[in-house]
Amino acid sequence: MGAIEKQRHILDFTLSSLGRRTGKNIALVIVYALVIFLIASVLFLADALKNEAVQILQDAPEIVVQRLVAGRHDLIPTHYMESIKTIRGVQSVESRLWGYYYDPFSGANYTLMVNADLNDHPGAIIIGAGVSRRSEPGKPLQPLRKNDLIPFKTSGGEVLTLQVKGLLPAASELVTADLILVSEPDFRKLFSVPNDRATDLVLQARNTKELATIATKIAQIHPDSRPILRDDMLRTYDAVFDWRGGVILMVLSGVFFAFIILAWDKATGLSAEEKREIGILKAIGWETSDILLMKFWEGAAVSLTAFFLGIFLAYLHVFLASSLLFEPVLKGWAVLYPHFRLTPHIHIYQIAVLFFLTVIPYTVVTIVPSWRSATIDPDAAMRL
Amino acid sequence: MILQRKSDVFFCSLLLGVLLICLMVADAAISRRLDRDGVQERRAIVRVLALTDLCLTTEARYTRHPSMADLHTPFQEHPLSLDHFPAGALMPPPPHLRPQDGGE
Amino acid sequence: MIHLQDIRKVFNAGQPNEFVAIEGVNLTIDSHVATALKGPSGSGKTTLLSLLGCMARPTSGRITLKEREITSLPERFLTEIRRETFGMIFQQFNLIKGLTALENVMLPAYPKGEKHAALKRRAMDLLELLNLAGKALAQVEWLSGGEAQRTAIARALINNPAIVIADEPTAHLDTTLSREFMEIMRQLKKDGKTILIASHDPIVYESDVIDRIVEIRDGSIVLPGDGA
Numbered sequence: 208m209g210a211i212e213k214q215r216h217i218l219d220f221t222l223s224s225l226g227r228r229t230g231k232n233i234a235l236v237i238v239y240a241l242v243i244f245l246i247a248s249v250l251f252l253a254d255a256l257k258n259e260a261v262q263i264l265q266d267a268p269e270i271v272v273q274r275l276v277a278g279r280h281d282l283i284p285t286h287y288m289e290s291i292k293t294i295r296g297v298q299s300v301e302s303r304l305w306g307y308y309y310d311p312f313s314g315a316n317y318t319l320m321v322n323a324d325l326n327d328h329p330g331a332i333i334i335g336a337g338v339s340r341r342s343e344p345g346k347p348l349q350p351l352r353k354n355d356l357i358p359f360k361t362s363g364g365e366v367l368t369l370q371v372k373g374l375l376p377a378a379s380e381l382v383t384a385d386l387i388l389v390s391e392p393d394f395r396k397l398f399s400v401p402n403d404r405a406t407d408l409v410l411q412a413r414n415t416k417e418l419a420t421i422a423t424k425i426a427q428i429h430p431d432s433r434p435i436l437r438d439d440m441l442r443t444y445d446a447v448f449d450w451r452g453g454v455i456l457m458v459l460s461g462v463f464f465a466f467i468i469l470a471w472d473k474a475t476g477l478s479a480e481e482k483r484e485i486g487i488l489k490a491i492g493w494e495t496s497d498i499l500l501m502k503f504w505e506g507a508a509v510s511l512t513a514f515f516l517g518i519f520l521a522y523l524h525v526f527l528a529s530s531l532l533f534e535p536v537l538k539g540w541a542v543l544y545p546h547f548r549l550t551p552h553i554h555i556y557q558i559a560v561l562f563f564l565t566v567i568p569y570t571v572v573t574i575v576p577s578w579r580s581a582t583i584d585p586d587a588a589m590r591l
Numbered sequence: 592m593i594l595q596r597k598s599d600v601f602f603c604s605l606l607l608g609v610l611l612i613c614l615m616v617a618d619a620a621i622s623r624r625l626d627r628d629g630v631q632e633r634r635a636i637v638r639v640l641a642l643t644d645l646c647l648t649t650e651a652r653y654t655r656h657p658s659m660a661d662l663h664t665p666f667q668e669h670p671l672s673l674d675h676f677p678a679g680a681l682m683p684p685p686p687h688l689r690p691q692d693g694g695e
Numbered sequence: 696m697i698h699l700q701d702i703r704k705v706f707n708a709g710q711p712n713e714f715v716a717i718e719g720v721n722l723t724i725d726s727h728v729a730t731a732l733k734g735p736s737g738s739g740k741t742t743l744l745s746l747l748g749c750m751a752r753p754t755s756g757r758i759t760l761k762e763r764e765i766t767s768l769p770e771r772f773l774t775e776i777r778r779e780t781f782g783m784i785f786q787q788f789n790l791i792k793g794l795t796a797l798e799n800v801m802l803p804a805y806p807k808g809e810k811h812a813a814l815k816r817r818a819m820d821l822l823e824l825l826n827l828a829g830k831a832l833a834q835v836e837w838l839s840g841g842e843a844q845r846t847a848i849a850r851a852l853i854n855n856p857a858i859v860i861a862d863e864p865t866a867h868l869d870t871t872l873s874r875e876f877m878e879i880m881r882q883l884k885k886d887g888k889t890i891l892i893a894s895h896d897p898i899v900y901e902s903d904v905i906d907r908i909v910e911i912r913d914g915s916i917v918l919p920g921d922g923a
Contacts, residue, residue, distance in 0.1 A: 209807070209808035209809070210808060211808075212808040212809065212810060212811065213805070213806060213807070213808030214598075215596065215598040215599075215811070216598075216801075216804075216805035216806075216808065216811070216814075217805055217806070218597070218598035218601060219596055219597050219598045219798075219805075220794075220798070220802065220805060222597035222598065222600075222601060223597060223793065223794050223798060224791075224793065224794075226597075226793070227792070227793035256645070256647070259645065260645055262630055262634070263630060263633040263634045263637050263645075264637060264642075264643070264644075264645075265634065266634045266635075266637045266638035267637055267638075267641075267642060267643045268641050268643065271643060271659070273659070273661070275661060278661065279661050280659070280661040301641075303641060307652060307655075315649065316649045316650075316655070317649075318646075318649075318655065318656075320640065322640065335646075337646070337649075375636070376632065376636070378629055378632060378633070379632060379633050379636045380646070381633065381645055381646060381647075382633060382636060382637055382642050382644075382645055382646055383636060383640075383642075383646065384646045384649075385646050385649045385655070386640070386646075388640070407659075409641050433661075435643075435658065435659065435687070436687075439658065439685065439686070439687035440643050440644070440658035442685065442686045442687065443644075443657045443658040443685035443686070443687070444645070444657075444658075445686065446685055446686060447647070447657070484791055487785075487789045487791060488791075488802070490750065490783055490785070490789070491778075491783060491802060491803040491850065492774060492777060492778030492803045492806065492854070493774075493802075493803075493805070493806055494770070494771060494774045494806065495770070496771075497805075497806045508601060511605060511608070512604070512608075514608075515604075515605075515607075515608030515609075515611060515612070516608075518611075518612065518615075519608075519611050519612075519615070522615050526619075526622075537647060537648050538648065538650070539648060539650035539651075539654075540650055541648060541649040541650040542649075543649045544648075544649070545646050545647070550619075550622050550623055550626045550629075550630075551615070551618055551619035551622050551623070552619060552623070553615055553616055553619045555616065558612060584750075584751060585745075585750040585751075585777075586742075586745045586750045586751035596811065
């Protein structure tokens with residue numbers, strides 16, 4: 208009991224001591240909380256996105272076969288389907304027709320995709336929620352609704368008008384925000400894609416364990432093809448927003464280390480005032496270990512407060528405010544931006560890692576420089 | 592009960608902080624459970640439409656469909672490149688394009 | 696109670712600025728007695744006081760406290776003994792700024808880990824004794840000279856020490872406050888405490904509270920007073 212009471216007493220003193228420069232210490236907590244907020248936001252967002260990708264892309268096509276010409280993605284001849292169908296283990300092969308359309312009116316990039324259901328309804332399109340919004344900065348446009356007509360410019364220079372027949376569910380925006388589903392004849396007319404070409408092929412295998420073998424065989428039969436496995440697609444999203452690599456890590460490390468250097472600088476320059484106080488404390492009966500405990504609580508008080516503040520705000524930021532602060536980077540120059548509300552995904556592991564990366568270093572940085580002053584001879588206090 | 596001692600106030604705040612974290616974890620778990628139908632719906636759309644990517648950013652081809660990106664893509668982010676897309680900073684080339692995977 | 700034997704204290708030994716503060720001192724301080732250490736500045740008063748108060752170790756010689764040798768005790772034990780046995784009053788009061796008078800008084804007892812309520816009550820009792828109850832929650836920077844002095848005294852008494860040590864306590868006080876200080880010392884002596892004051896202020900060493908004067912000059916005792 209005495210030990211706990213002692214901690215409480217020392218903490219009382221530490222808090223009073225911090226309270227002497229409230230403004231400066233609050234600023235410190237805020238800056239520190241900001242650093243944690245940024246790191247935690249990235250962690251939360253990345254994790255939630257990856258989780259979402261893994262969950263819903265489970266049903267993506269098992270193999271997508273592209274054709275590469277001079278290292279670039281080119282249209283694939285549809286007759287490739289016949290030779291591929293003969294490969295053992297292949298259950299079905301279908302062609303996909305999709306591409307990008309830039310709409311100068313709204314400035315947005317749309318993904319156009321052929322959907323077989325529309326082949327009986329030429330002239331009709333189904334659009335995603337983002338397309339419907341097609342917001343343009345500075346110029347609010349009327350959202351597109353059912354029966355609205357949209358003019359498209361074909362690659363031949365003519366105008367092709369299509370009518371909105373339906374909207375894709377808003378809840379699926381994370382995958383369909385910029386989609387426009389069209390009929391095959393309209394697609395081919397729009398982009399002048401010859402009848403014997405498709406964008407790529409999708410395969411279904413009888414046994415998922417054979418996917419790699421099938422992919423190898425496809426590459427053998429058609430050396431200019433490039434099979435992409437579903438696993439590869441899923442792994443793509445492991446890399447997105449990965450704080451372990453890329454620009455994010457550099458920026459965050461920079462911020463983080465700048466902060467640690469700042470904290471070290473603050474702590475090492477123990478002012479004459481602080482040294483004097485440690486001397487007084489030693490003179491009135493505090494041991495070196497008590498002084499160090501006080502310094503520990505000083506570091507812990509600031510960093511723990513900042514930690515909880517930063518994490519909580521990061522959670523709100525990512526899951527309630529849809530990562531508002533990261534929107535400019537994600538959006539970039541695009542006009543269309545999906546509105547999605549991510550399902551919160553949070554691991555105790557993440558929080559523990561954050562804790563050890565932030566609270567511990569700061570606390571250490573506060574204690575270590577005080578070591579020498581803490582061991583001051585109480586006798587020296589007499590001469591102050 | 593007025594908290595007299597500063598250390599008591601501090602410990603209460605810490606407790607509050609821990610409580611908040613527990614709330615966050617609980618909120619995440621509950622939201623996940625409530626979203627099960629939404630997940631099924633999204634999965635169904637992915638299956639029906641044969642989609643391969645999340646629509647995170649419509650800035651460039653290789654950020655809109657990173658899993659479909661071709662070999663030319665990683666070179667679009669060269670410092671002198673005319674096509675520079677901010678979102679590319681967040682979307683590194685997918686693993687299956689990188690050399691150690693014995694690229695295509 | 697405290698016995699110094701052949702004490703020698705050297706600062707910065709072996710360096711160009713080596714300085715012998717105390718040389719060949721033999722001294723016994725008796726309990727329940729008020730002793731004054733008299734001497735000019737630079738005479739080694741402060742060093743002697745800090746040796747007596749277990750705040751420094753001698754370069755050579757032995758110190759015994761209540762029959763127990765403490766010269767070579769490890770710091771931890773020494774600190775504990777110091778905390779329990781001595782109450783220090785400094786020349787500059789050395790109160791911690793930014794804290795209230797009450798907090799300052801309680802500080803020396805913090806590391807002991809006793810119950811807060813009991814500690815607080817004891818501190819308030821001391822402040823009341825010294826007519827400072829009304830100023831208990833005031834920041835020490837706002838206290839007058841006399842109030843700060845009394846707060847420093849209260850702080851020295853919080854652990855109920857047997858020995859009270861004061862280093863030039865009247866250096867920053869006017870005559871009235873100086874006399875007031877000596878009256879408080881008289882009361883403490885009556886309560887059974889041993890008093891040890893280093894001062895070159897006549898108001899202190901000529902006071903009738905003082906039972907014995909030890910004169911010190913250039914690091915050696917010139918006049919041992921009664922008892923050596």
